[in-house]
Amino acid sequence: MKILNVNVGPPVDDYSAWIRKIKMANIIRSLGHEMDFVIYAGKDEPNKEILADISFPYEIIKVNPLNIYFKHFNRLKKEDYDIVFCNGQLTHAVLFLTKLTGAKFILDKHGDMLEEFLLLEGGFKFNPSFLGRYLFLKLINFLNLTFSDKILCVSHKMMENLLKHGLKPNKAAYVTNGIDLSLFKIPDSIIVQKMKTELRINNKMIFTYVGACEKWQGVDDFIKAAKNLKNDDHLIFLIVGGDKKGKEDNIIYLPKVPQNEVINYYALSDVLVLPRPSHPTTEVAAPTKFPEYLVMEKPILTTNVGDASHLVKKHRCGLVVKDSDPESMVEGILKFKQKTPHELNTMGLNSKKLVEQEFSMEKMTSDLSKALENW
Secondary structure (H helix, E strand, C coil), X not given: CEEEEEEECCCCCCHHHHHHHHHHHHHHHHCCCEEEEEEEXXXXXXXXXXHHCCCCCCEEEECCCCHHHHHHHHHHHHCCCCEEEEECCCCCCCHHHHHHHCCEEEEEECCCHHHHHHHHHCCCCCCHXXXXXXXXXXXXXXXXXXXXXXXXXXXXXXXXXXXXXXXXXXXEEECCCCECHHHCCCCCHHXXXXXXXXXXXXXXXXXXXXXXXXXXXXXXXXXXXXXXXXXCCCEEEEEEEECCCEEECCEEEEECCCHHHHHHHHHCCCEEEECCCCCHHHHHCCCCXXXXXXHCCCCEEEECCHHHHHHHHHHCCEXXXXXXXXXXXXXXXXXXXXXXXXXXXXXXXXXXXXXXXXXXXXXXXXXXXHHHHCC
16 A cells, blocks of 8 residues: 655654654555655754654655645645555644545544643633633544544553544554564663662662653652652662752652663663553553563553553552552552562563563554554
């Protein structure tokens, strides 16, 4: 098939969102499909680091809110595409025009922009600016449900949510958020020990969060939980990826580190943490860090949110606390403290089995292949 792979907006700072876009495009090409990869970009300058990770031909087309329609339709007229594959939800510029050509329209849905907006705004408001953005995002959701021939979901929770909102079952498909397992090799113990010594965390039980610190990640609650345990000399907490740097009692803050160094922080940890609060945004999300945590053979501490909590319970690879409240997080941390080395090791081995079963690139390829073939 001939596929136009569309991205509305250039790669900027959200590297994790582009990881999946690049993987999906690589899989499409590996399946033998002819693919044009197009980025409709406005005034924002693309992140050159992300562009460097794109190993296939791509085209950046400068657009504005008006001429994007003309430029997209012009592309569709020139080429006879079987499928227009859109990454992310901001698809209002391509939905109607794609339908006019007879091509199938597939949306790879990474999250819920409307719910993310409500979370960041702290709930519904009645000022004109808020209402304008809210109604715009409501329209996008309506267009996606109505005009997409198929919506690819990053989580089973997302599929359930879309079906509840009226999406027909034959229009929904799950495509796992897979990772290349071969890239995550456990570092030499000498490297890990050296890092522990430099950070002065030898003989400590280390709980680590790695990633961005947006509101929906729940990092603030995890920090509060850590502070509630500051008198426990056996525990240390690492926050890797935020803007802060330094040590504060039992918490070590480290800014964003290069991708090839993230593995080292996974490896020196005893428990890796997903502290996300319960919210429609987090329930349907599939954080890339979750399979990365798993592949490092580490136990997981997670809140009772989304697919991750279900999988951790089912595969016995960690502990699930009821919510992100600091009190609940403290309870989970103290339960881990009581675990024997053997119990922690067993959880880690279960993590590795889970990631191989659910989050390999082979699984992602199989999921996408089925989605492209079955109409």
